[in-house]
Amino acid sequence: MADEIEFDTDDLQRRMEGAMTALRHEFASLRTGRASAQMVEPIMVDAYGQPTPINQVGTVNVPEPRMVTITIWDKQLIGKAERAIRESGLGINPVIDGLTIRLPIPELNEERRAQLAKVAGTYAENTRVAIRNIRRDGMDRLKKAKAAGMSEDDQKVWQGEIQDMTDSFIKRIDDALEGKQEEIMQV
Template sequence: MADDFEIDLDDIERRMDGALASLRQEFLTLRTGRASASMLEPVMVDAYGSPTPINQVGTVNVPEPRMITVNVWDKSMTSKVEKALRESGLGINPVVDGTIIRLPIPELNEERRRELTKVAGQYAENARVAIRNVRRDGMDQIKKAKAQGMSEDDQKFWEGAVQEQTDKAIAKIDAALESKQEEIMQV
């Protein structure tokens, strides 16, 4: 159909998938009352003079549904890891036992759960905005091709293809948000 003008749908799909992957990563950092090793991913430890991800100074495990343990490899780093966890803003009090740091995950109250669902909604809306920006870029490509002589039939075809990808990506975001909100509200 569109021999003269090709719109790069693969690039558009890749960028939309990137927005979805970013959303999923943000969802992993939300505390749901259940222990998850991914909760500690944003925590950086001042190790040997530079900020280092916590999983590069120790082993992060989830031995129980409400407990995370960090087995620090270098004994001299234990206090720095504990300090990084206390200052991380996760609201978790670390308990040090030798080189093992235990992080008991407290039960979430109803008010905090509602706040977290709102935060999840904000993350999803940011992802939707990113998807719409990718859609706009695709539509701009089509307008430029139209100005260079693309037929109206081809224009409608490409616009439909870009809109279809947008609708699929938005549906995936909505499904991920609904799933995350259910997980957060689960007692």
């Protein structure tokens, strides 16, 4: 009788947690009518010939619930930062005040809320695909382990465990999406 071959699911768990972290980060960047420093994090400014995150060319603050301010450190980058904000798709018109760019957050209308809810759905679907790809990778590793001598019974046990983990993460994604869409649609 062959020795039992152990299968490690920790790597799959870690990768799935990473996908969830990325989803939370993407959800935080969606504008819900309240100011948030995370909403400007994905914006890249062409600084010194390189795309640079906006929080690396200035200080991002939220002085009041409907205002984000970005104090740019190098005055030569103000125009580029303003252009990057306008082209980011946030739907916010930046106001330049010296070295500070003010981003007044307007109320969301129903149409914009629906668009943002769809974007949240797209983010969630991309994360579901990533989770399924990680699951597929785990199943492929199981097939290799079976070829290396793992018993069929052990393979079925591990397949069940990987599927349970996948189902758990898909449920977490669905719950996070439902919460985010509720937050977006809240008036």
